[in-house]
Amino acid sequence: MPDRAPRLFQTYVSLLLAGGMGALALAASEVRALDPAIVGGFVVAAFLAQSSPARPRPDITVSLINVVLFCALLVAGRGLAVVAAVAAVTAMTRQVTDRPGVRLAFNAGMHVVSTFLAGTVFLALGGVPGDLASVLEPRGVGVVLVSALVLTVANNGLMAVTLRLTRGERLWQAFLELVGSAAVLQVFYVGLSIVAAVLLLEVHAIALVLLLVPALVARSGLLGFQAETEAYDRMVRAFVKAIEVKDGYTRGHAERVATLAEEVASELGFAYDDRVLARYGALLHDVGKIGIPLTIINKRGPLDDEEFARIREHPETGAEMLRDIDFLGPAVEIVRYHHERMDGRGYPHGVAHTELPPLVRIVTAVDAFDAMTSTRSYRRALDVGTAMAELRRCAGAQFDPDVVDALDRVVQRLDWQPTIDLTGPEPAAPRRLTRAAR
Amino acid sequence: MTVRQRVRGVAAVVAMTVAATAVGLAWYALDHPLEPRGRLWLFVLAAALGERFPFPQVRGRDVPVSVAVVAAFALLGNPPLQVAVVAVGGWALVAMQTAREGGRPRWLDLLASASGAWATAGFAALAAAAMPWATIAAHGSPDQPVHVAAVLAVWGTVVLGVPLWEAVEVTGRTGAPTLPIHLGLVRSSWTRGMALASAAALGALVHSVLGVWTLPLLLLPLLAARLGLVRHATVQRTAAQTVRAMSRLPEELGSVSRGHGVRVGSLAVAIARELGVSDPEVADVERAAHLHELGRIQGEPGEELEDRAVALAGASIVRETGSLDRVADLIERHPDPYRVAGLGEDGTLPIGARIVRTVCAFDRELSRAHGDQAVWRALEHLHAGSAYAHDPVVLGALTRILGRQGRI
Numbered sequence: 001m002p003d004r005a006p007r008l009f010q011t012y013v014s015l016l017l018a019g020g021m022g023a024l025a026l027a028a029s030e031v032r033a034l035d036p037a038i039v040g041g042f043v044v045a046a047f048l049a050q051s052s053p054a055r056p057r058p059d060i061t062v063s064l065i066n067v068v069l070f071c072a073l074l075v076a077g078r079g080l081a082v083v084a085a086v087a088a089v090t091a092m093t094r095q096v097t098d099r100p101g102v103r104l105a106f107n108a109g110m111h112v113v114s115t116f117l118a119g120t121v122f123l124a125l126g127g128v129p130g131d132l133a134s135v136l137e138p139r140g141v142g143v144v145l146v147s148a149l150v151l152t153v154a155n156n157g158l159m160a161v162t163l164r165l166t167r168g169e170r171l172w173q174a175f176l177e178l179v180g181s182a183a184v185l186q187v188f189y190v191g192l193s194i195v196a197a198v199l200l201l202e203v204h205a206i207a208l209v210l211l212l213v214p215a216l217v218a219r220s221g222l223l224g225f226q227a228e229t230e231a232y233d234r235m236v237r238a239f240v241k242a243i244e245v246k247d248g249y250t251r252g253h254a255e256r257v258a259t260l261a262e263e264v265a266s267e268l269g270f271a272y273d274d275r276v277l278a279r280y281g282a283l284l285h286d287v288g289k290i291g292i293p294l295t296i297i298n299k300r301g302p303l304d305d306e307e308f309a310r311i312r313e314h315p316e317t318g319a320e321m322l323r324d325i326d327f328l329g330p331a332v333e334i335v336r337y338h339h340e341r342m343d344g345r346g347y348p349h350g351v352a353h354t355e356l357p358p359l360v361r362i363v364t365a366v367d368a369f370d371a372m373t374s375t376r377s378y379r380r381a382l383d384v385g386t387a388m389a390e391l392r393r394c395a396g397a398q399f400d401p402d403v404v405d406a407l408d409r410v411v412q413r414l415d416w417q418p419t420i421d422l423t424g425p426e427p428a429a430p431r432r433l434t435r436a437a438r
Numbered sequence: 439m440t441v442r443q444r445v446r447g448v449a450a451v452v453a454m455t456v457a458a459t460a461v462g463l464a465w466y467a468l469d470h471p472l473e474p475r476g477r478l479w480l481f482v483l484a485a486a487l488g489e490r491f492p493f494p495q496v497r498g499r500d501v502p503v504s505v506a507v508v509a510a511f512a513l514l515g516n517p518p519l520q521v522a523v524v525a526v527g528g529w530a531l532v533a534m535q536t537a538r539e540g541g542r543p544r545w546l547d548l549l550a551s552a553s554g555a556w557a558t559a560g561f562a563a564l565a566a567a568a569m570p571w572a573t574i575a576a577h578g579s580p581d582q583p584v585h586v587a588a589v590l591a592v593w594g595t596v597v598l599g600v601p602l603w604e605a606v607e608v609t610g611r612t613g614a615p616t617l618p619i620h621l622g623l624v625r626s627s628w629t630r631g632m633a634l635a636s637a638a639a640l641g642a643l644v645h646s647v648l649g650v651w652t653l654p655l656l657l658l659p660l661l662a663a664r665l666g667l668v669r670h671a672t673v674q675r676t677a678a679q680t681v682r683a684m685s686r687l688p689e690e691l692g693s694v695s696r697g698h699g700v701r702v703g704s705l706a707v708a709i710a711r712e713l714g715v716s717d718p719e720v721a722d723v724e725r726a727a728h729l730h731e732l733g734r735i736q737g738e739p740g741e742e743l744e745d746r747a748v749a750l751a752g753a754s755i756v757r758e759t760g761s762l763d764r765v766a767d768l769i770e771r772h773p774d775p776y777r778v779a780g781l782g783e784d785g786t787l788p789i790g791a792r793i794v795r796t797v798c799a800f801d802r803e804l805s806r807a808h809g810d811q812a813v814w815r816a817l818e819h820l821h822a823g824s825a826y827a828h829d830p831v832v833l834g835a836l837t838r839i840l841g842r843q844g845r846i
Contacts, residue, residue: 210636
């Protein structure tokens with residue numbers, strides 16, 4: 001988000017907050033008739049659920065808050081659900097550090113309004129809070145599913161508007177991405193809410209412990225996943241850094257290519273999993289160079305046939321090395337084909353564009369771009385504009401034009417600068433550019 | 439694995455099954471009314487789903503989710519024969535599919551779910567009789583209360599019972615003592631067991647209210663839990679595979695023979711297990727074995743480097759990863775002798791470092807020697823160095839393992 005929220009966004013948040021206040025006022029009158037123990041229990045549950053989220057991906061937060069909200073709706077109706085939503089927002093105060101005022105106001109408005117909407121739809125369709133027998137009939141199931149849908153659409157719709165107003169993302173696309181990542185979880189949430197409501201109303205509150213155990217195991221799995229994913233990333237980067245450290249000229253090359261490849265993949269609209277693969281493929285694309293003597297890699301004059309043969313081997317050597325890492329799968333193709341060209345005149349396989357997967361094309365172009373914009377033994381770093389012009393000249397024959405366009409937008413957005421290592425060795429006279437991406 | 443060991447393993451498993459079946463049948467009267475057929479088949483289907491989508495485990499066997507389905511069915515008071523039908527039916531549906539794809543059916547899963555369910559039902563009945571006050575009943579059907587004791591019983595039998603079969607099987611296969619293996623397995627799988635057992639108790643509790651909805655709603659929290667566990671297991675496996683792949687880096691430089699890291703890794707793991715090293719430490723030993731030559735990548739191809747310098751360089755690279763400090767320690771210390779003349783045995787030298795040192799030397803000797811006596815001659819070399827270089831305990835384990843593998 002930019003430093004100062006645009007006025008339109010501030011108006012939006014104010015409206016949302018006002019709507020939330022209204023919903024809360026209505027809800028408060030509904031809650032007064034309820035057993036204070038139940039209200040207190042749900043407030044605590046909502047607070048705890050919101051306080052312990054797991055973040056399996058940077059863009060996805062998983063918590064049981066929707067289970068609590070929906071269970072409140074089934075057990076005691078709209079009022080209790082809205083009050084629980086407010087309790088959840090208070091838990092966020094500790095989680096939000098960046099511009100807390102606006103974000104808390106937005107979150108409060110969003111949660112309260114969407115919970116209120118879902119509750120209203122539930123009641124309007126004839127749902128009876130506290131009556132599970134009606135919920136379990138086919139019609140009741142339909143009502144529950146529709147109100148769950150309303151909750152999801154309202155939550156993500158309001159969020160998508162925010163993304164539109166603050167980051168200028170396309171409304172529909174932002175909405176679809178948000179819903180897509182949360183849709184599977186919604187089904188779990190609704191099912192769990194029904195089980196929890198049955199336990200509360202028909203069995204005994206203490207039986208909720210039984211529901212909590214699988215939930216905690218799921219959470220520990222997600223937290224473990226989160227921690228190990230970060231550890232894995234550090235590990236791969238440490239290995240790559242150790243491989244690069246010998247050669248002063250390529251130091252940091254893999255990291256830069258990885259950053260740019262991920263950005264370009266994102267610019268081209270690739271899904272999260274593909275962006276991650278692009279990143280790892282880019283990080284590891286040159287591991288096969290490990291067996292080539294530095295005297296060949298940094299040779300200032302032209303390479304003889306035998307030396308060039310050694311260079312030609314490195315994509316295949318690298319791919320072979322990484323073959324058994326199941327998760328990398330398609331990223332191994334990046335390593336194998338990162339010196340191929342669109343016209344089929346690349347090495348070592350000489351395959352043409354029809355066989356080059358999109359992720360490979362991204363890394364090919366980014367690799368060449370970073371090679372040109374950093375200092376090598378045989379020439380100095382080019383500036384970004386010159387390098388982009390060279391990429392454009394070779395677009396179609398060597399690189400995918402769409403990728404080159406996307407890369408252009410990315411380097412402008414990031415204000416990318418060439419890598420000039422002042423401590424590195426002095427380069428010799430410039431050599432032909434087409435071999436720069438070696 | 440010799441024929442005798444295989445027979446012993448099978449015999450142990452069969453004996454335990456027969457015993458568990460007998461006890462379960464004895465505990466549980468056969469005069470229960472028959473379950474309506476339709477519901478029975480629903481449970482069979484749910485058991486098959488649970489068998490098909492187990493809780494993953496990176497080391498050791500996956501924990502079958504069918505355990506929860508079958509235990510819930512048993513807790514509902516169904517007769518043992520029907521419990522067996524659900525367990526066998528669900529298992530068989532998946533086993534047929536597995537066999538058709540060329541895989542081997544997982545017998546241990548069947549034993550775990552069936553025996554676990556019987557034991558659960560038996561214990562629950564016993565405990566409920568002993569503690570009639572501890573009951574939770576659904577309002578709708580006060581005549582079918584579920585006892586807190588039943589919940590405890592299902593927790594106990596699933597958490598302790600499911601890993602038992604695997605422990606017995608390992609004992610039969612390797613001759614290692616059952617109890618420590620069982621405890622190790624319980625330690626690594628108890629949270630999964632608790633989740634399954636809780637779901638089973640949950641199913642039994644809500645069944646009178648939810649009816650046919652019980653199964654889908656019961657499987658939901660389990661599948662949700664599975665999602666997280668699968669992701670976790672995947673990244674753990676990926677990390678192990680990546681370390682294994684990185685063992686090839688020094689081999690590309692030509693000064694280490696091809697496959698050295700992977701070979702040292704598998705022998706080192708076998709020795710660590712043989713010497714009773716705990717599971718997480720075995721994983722560290724394996725990673726250290728894979729990466730013990732990594733320091734060579736800081737030299738040029740073909741460059742001769744001193745072992746200690748390689749170890750130090752490798753350890754510092756591995757330390758950079760931030761999550762492998764114990765592995766780095768093993769790598770750093772692996773060139774050290776276990777005894778120093780005049781000073782005696784080096785008590786600070788970890789067993790993992792000793793293992794990696796000896797196995798590395800063995801593999802190097804072996805790649806130099808030829809002929810049918812090669813393994814013997816390599817061992818002879820190592821034994822000659824057992825005064826200082828190689829720990830006789832490690833050498834002994836290495837010799838036994840080579841013998842078991844039929845290589846000497």
